[in-house]
Amino acid sequence: MSRAALLVLADGRFPAGGHAHSGGAEAAVHAGRITGAASLEDFCRGRLHTTGLVSAALAASAALGVDPAALDAAADARTPSPALRAAARKLGRQLLRAARATWPGVELDALARRFPKGAHQPVVLGVAARAAGLGPQDAAHCALYESVGGPATATVRLLGLDPFDATAVLARLAPEADRVAEAAVRAAHRVAEEGADALPAASAPLLELLAEAHAARTGRLFAS
Amino acid sequence: MNTAGVRAEAEIRARADGRGGTALPVLESRGPLALRRTRGSGAAAHVTLVGAMSGPHGGDHFTVRADVGPDARLRVGSAAATLALPGQHGGQARQDVRITVAAGGELHWLPEPLISVTGSELAVHTHVDLAPGARLVLREELVLGRTGEDPGRLTSRLTVRVDGRPVLDQELDCGPGAGGGWDGPAVLGGHRAVGQLVVCDPEFTEKPVEPGVPADGLAVLPLTGPAVLVGAVAADALELRGLLNRAPAFFTPGSPASA
Numbered sequence A: 001m002s003r004a005a006l007l008v009l010a011d012g013r014f015p016a017g018g019h020a021h022s023g024g025a026e027a028a029v030h031a032g033r034i035t036g037a038a039s040l041e042d043f044c045r046g047r048l049h050t051t052g053l054v055s056a057a058l059a060a061s062a063a064l065g066v067d068p069a070a071l072d073a074a075a076d077a078r079t080p081s082p083a084l085r086a087a088a089r090k091l092g093r094q095l096l097r098a099a100r101a102t103w104p105g106v107e108l109d110a111l112a113r114r115f116p117k118g119a120h121q122p123v124v125l126g127v128a129a130r131a132a133g134l135g136p137q138d139a140a141h142c143a144l145y146e147s148v149g150g151p152a153t154a155t156v157r158l159l160g161l162d163p164f165d166a167t168a169v170l171a172r173l174a175p176e177a178d179r180v181a182e183a184a185v186r187a188a189h190r191v192a193e194e195g196a197d198a199l200p201a202a203s204a205p206l207l208e209l210l211a212e213a214h215a216a217r218t219g220r221l222f223a224s
Numbered sequence B: 001m002n003t004a005g006v007r008a009e010a011e012i013r014a015r016a017d018g019r020g021g022t023a024l025p026v027l028e029s030r031g032p033l034a035l036r037r038t039r040g041s042g043a044a045a046h047v048t049l050v051g052a053m054s055g056p057h058g059g060d061h062f063t064v065r066a067d068v069g070p071d072a073r074l075r076v077g078s079a080a081a082t083l084a085l086p087g088q089h090g091g092q093a094r095q096d097v098r099i100t101v102a103a104g105g106e107l108h109w110l111p112e113p114l115i116s117v118t119g120s121e122l123a124v125h126t127h128v129d130l131a132p133g134a135r136l137v138l139r140e141e142l143v144l145g146r147t148g149e150d151p152g153r154l155t156s157r158l159t160v161r162v163d164g165r166p167v168l169d170q171e172l173d174c175g176p177g178a179g180g181g182w183d184g185p186a187v188l189g190g191h192r193a194v195g196q197l198v199v200c201d202p203e204f205t206e207k208p209v210e211p212g213v214p215a216d217g218l219a220v221l222p223l224t225g226p227a228v229l230v231g232a233v234a235a236d237a238l239e240l241r242g243l244l245n246r247a248p249a250f251f252t253p254g255s256p257a258s259a
Helices: A003-010 A025-030 A037-063 A066-075 A082-102 A107-115 A121-129 A136-159 A163-194 A205-216 B237-246
Strands: B009-014 B022-030 B033-041 B044-051 B062-066 B073-078 B081-083 B093-101 B106-109 B114-115 B121-130 B135-142 B153-162 B164-172 B191-202 B213-217 B216-222 B227-234
Touching: A003 B009, A025 A037, A025 A205, A025 B164, A037 A066, A037 A121, A037 A136, A037 A163, A037 A205, A066 A107, A082 A107, A082 A121, A082 A205, A082 B153, A082 B237, A107 A121, A107 B062, A121 A136, A121 B022, A136 A163, A136 B191, A136 B216, A163 B062, A205 B216, A205 B227, B009 B044, B009 B073, B022 B033, B022 B044, B033 B073, B062 B073, B062 B106, B093 B106, B093 B135, B106 B121, B106 B213, B114 B121, B114 B153, B121 B135, B135 B153, B135 B237, B164 B227, B191 B237, B213 B237, B216 B237
Parallel strands: B009 B062, B044 B073, B062 B093, B073 B106, B081 B114, B093 B121, B106 B135, B114 B135, B121 B153
Antiparallel strands: B009 B022, B033 B044, B135 B191, B153 B164, B191 B227, B213 B216, B216 B227
């Protein structure tokens, strides 16, 4: 594995459009459910174990070379909110563009042909990790870090939360993220053997419900 | 001697009787689960699941199968809420529900809520396999604890396939020992009742349902495929039922009530 390539892919400045999304944090702030560092931490912990775990398992499976189309269909079934499916495909399309320019290769080209409107972002992330010479564990960690890094950064902008406090939340969650990454990689190896049904399906009802209301709201700062 | 728990199975097979009605060639139940044919209306057969004992307790394993043939119509309800209870010997209880509906068949699966009692540990998995052209209305209501009580551990997974393709695969894990943050602002946020209505109808292919938020805590979510999920969170079982009852009129006028 290449540690430097992992840093390039995981960097928030990687030009994949993630900064326009809050991972549901804006809707949760609007609903009065995130009000400071403590509730942000609880929000992010919930994301880690639900959508974070699923994304990490999708990314790790794609990094192992599992058929992206099967993973993408499984991602659809695990994302009942049309607003979140649209956001995931948009992010996937943007990531694919950046990844093809960064690590050109046949697998990324094939993915672009198969999904002209974009595949789910974690699936693209896994194929991009593969193209960068990274493994399933790297892909899982990237997906998990994104699942909490986005909300933390967004909350700094939305609530004026102290950036030191937001970063401390991420640091406190790191050991838990490591454990979830291990679970995601174990699931990915099962997926490679048994198929996409072996993917975890952990759901977060409030994320799904609030995402639809958020998509319909005018004057929002983040797309999702 | 088996002290680990009770195994119970129940099976329903519904078939079109060729005269516009629905026959039930198989209606079998063993152990604490009991099935009763109740008065039907029109073309649909009605079956009520009666818990002859309360349960499932820790260590128990219940399996319920329902198979609806071409053009048959079946409605399944339950006599009362199901209580997930702690077992004498501890351990997890399991409940598997396996549903298949053939082309032209229709199933309304409308059980009363599942209540996770303090100290209980239950894993539920509902598998639904629909042929193209099958219709389904499925309601699931989960209540975290009896009034004023902390919930047990409850894991509930619902997998729906149409023509072999997954359209919905969701698992909720809550209570002591569940993944961190389960009661936090991303997952349940203090709500003690969570439920969903899954509606599959081939007509959705022609007439797609619009997503929407008809009320606070309620969302109409069209899935990828001829299916819609109506999801809801509420303070308690009563409020949850009230929310879910508001939903069908938005896209299937009178559907669940008319079966």
